Amino acid sequence: MxxxxxxxxxxxxxxxxxxxxxxxxxxxxxxxxxxxxxxxxxxxxxxxxxxxxxxxxxxxxxxxxxxxxxxxxxxxxxxxxxxxxxALPDGRRGSYQPEEGLAVDFTKATPPAYPGLEAAYREAMDRLPGYFGHPGFDLVGLPELREAISAHFERRGLPTSPEQILVTVGAQHALNLLAGALYTPGDRILVEHPTYPHALDTFTAAGARLLAVPVGPDGWDISEAETLLRRSSPSLAYLMPDFQNPTGSSMPEADREQLSRAASREGTTLIIDETTAGLDIERGPRQPMAAFGSGAVTIGSMGKIAWGGLRIGWIRGPRDLLARVLRRRPSVDLGTPLLEQLTAAALLRQEDALLAFRSRQLRQGRDHLAALLRKELPQWELPRVQGGLSFWLPAGETSTSSLVLAARNEGLGIVAGPRFGIDGAFERYLRLPFCYPQEDLTDAVAMLRRAMMRVGEAPARVPLQAVI
Ligand SMILES: Cc1ncc(COP(=O)(O)O)c(C=O)c1O
CATH class of the missing domain: 1.10.10.10 (Winged helix-like DNA-binding domain superfamily/Winged helix DNA-binding domain)
Structure with missing residues (x-):
């Protein structure tokens, strides 16, 4: 029907x-x-x-x-x-839509592949034949990758054993597995507002009633979060304390502690998404949220630090919870590919170099885009961000839904603010990624400037796509 x-x-x-x-x-x-x-x-x-x-x-x-x-x-x-x-204009409903007519695609905030990626794949290829005796269906994760991921947490001051790690096909998969295992229909889920769009998709698809905690350049509204936790006792709360997508904000340690305490009082499980946690430009380390209480489940990914195409992520959580997830997993998928796991393990063994590279690249992008915006679109107030992938820009009086169409006509793909919110919120906000090469950023701002002058003109023909 x-x-x-x-x-x-x-x-x-x-x-x-x-x-x-x-x-x-x-x-x-x-x-x-x-x-x-x-x-x-x-x-x-x-x-x-x-x-x-x-x-x-x-x-x-x-x-x-x-x-x-x-x-x-x-x-x-x-x-x-x-x-x-x-429908879609060319009738190719449901099929893959290549990005036709876009000179620059900023609908995703996904940095280019880490230069050491090819060497890591080669190393993994050399080792793969040693695994040909493995049945190949790996629901838990290879021991060497689970060790590399637990070492990643240990380096950040969080004691973690490989048994607390489950390897997944990216963080989005991890989120879906967790929602499937932990969410009971009728429960509420607390989310940041704005938040990562595909988390909203996951929770909405599960039929969840969402509670929104405001987050902006000045951080999280912790007292509102506490009130919502107390009044509505959501079963889950989904948070990105480090370089939140899309705002780039970081939660102070005192707030982490306060929220963790409030969540454990109400029996709310915190799902901490650390996909963006390695994207530090100049902030410095902070204690992971899971350090403030045993109730937090952490998800992470190689997607932003190494390459989105690697499709390796993880869940860190108590063993009984991982066992619950594992029982359900075969109904969803039959495991994580081995070559990618070996590649991820090779990359995590050089994580310091990887993070240092990403930090330099993001700094260049952020500073370049900030300079361009100050010059070309001085009416937009630039938030200060110390990490992450994007600026979350208040676009003044401009409807960013209209701007999206005008930008498409110029050849620039961007995403309107409401994709990051609930019930049409954030119409006057725009996420602008700075994780791309400088030439692309320069071209994008030129197109954006032209689009700003033409907001509301002729409609563009546009394909359907994911927002990352
Ligand atoms: C906050 C956040 N969580 C999860 C994901 C999905 O990560 P993955 O590509 O590992 O599935 C993304 C990707 O953009 C993200 O920004």
Whole structure:
């Protein structure tokens, strides 16, 4: 059956959609943004025109005009008896969409591969034949990688044995495994706001009711977090204390302690996502959240420090919890590839060099992008970040959903603020990654500047993609 987008849900996701131009066009534009950044899916049915027009308090002609425009651009189709369903322009629904027409793609914040990656793969290739006697289905992780990951925690002052580590196919997989094992339908989950979009996808897909704790350049609203923990007793809280995605903020140690105490009082399990924790430019080490209480489960990844394509991540947690995850894992996947595990182990054995390289590269990118923005878009207030991959920019009066379309017309892929929030929040924020080569950053700012002058003009044709 075709899934229906209810008028109430669309109202919530649309947020503040009205622009200065024609209402039907603004509505169609906003629906396209929701589709292309993954908040609405292809194949789902839009609400009936009359119902949506009542909900939005606009004329039925406005909704009909918006739907007609979507159809004209190829973003919707009318099926007899099924109303109007969302689609992709070239009809390749569900298939891989190459990034056509984008000179620079900043929809992901993912740094280029570490230069030592090829040597690590070669080393792993040399060693792989020694594992050909292994059945190849590795649900737990190779002992040598689990040792390398526990050494990674020990170097950060957190005693960890290999038995506390489960190797996964990246951190997103780890998050899904944890949500599957720990989340009971009906429970609440506390998230930072803004947060990493695919965590929102995971929790929403599980049907979770989300509680939002504000986080910004000045840090976390800890008293709000405590209140939410006390009042609503969420079963899980998902946090990124080190170089939070997208804000780049770092949680002070005192806040870590206070939050850990509050969570353990309420029986809330903290899921600490350390995917971005190795991206320090100039902050210096801080105690990992798991050092403040045994209740925290940590997930991590090689994706940002080494290369996204490696697809190696992990869960660090108590053994009984890992056993629970393991029992469920075969229903999801049958293990982590061995070559990549050997490569990750080789890389972690040189983690200091890897982190130093990444730090230098991120510093260059951050400083270059900051200088460009100060010159070309001086109206935007630049937050100070000591690490991470991106600036989380307050874009003043600009609707970043409109800016996304204008930037596409210039050849720049960016993501609108609401992809990082709940219920259409952050319309006036933009995540701009600085983890890319300087030429790309320079080109991106030139395109962004042109896009800023043309916000709200002709709609672009855009493919669907993941936001990383
Ligand atoms: C905070 C955060 N968690 C998890 C992930 C997913 O990591 P992986 O590529 O290891 O699955 C990302 C990727 O962007 C991320 O930013």
């Amino acid at each position: 075709t899934p229906l987008i209810t008028a109430r849900r669309l109202l919530r996701d649309l947020g503040d959609w009205r622009g200065s131009g024609a209402a039907y066009q603004a509505l169609a534009d906003r629906i396209r943004i929701l589709l292309l950044d993954g908040r609405l899916s292809t194949g789902s049915r839009l609400p009936a025109e009359r119902e949506l027009s009542q909900m939005l308090d606009v004329s039925r002609t406005t909704v009909a005009g918006a739907y007609a425009l979507l159809r004209e651009l190829g973003f919707a189709v009318s099926v007899r008896g099924s109303g109007t369903t969302l």
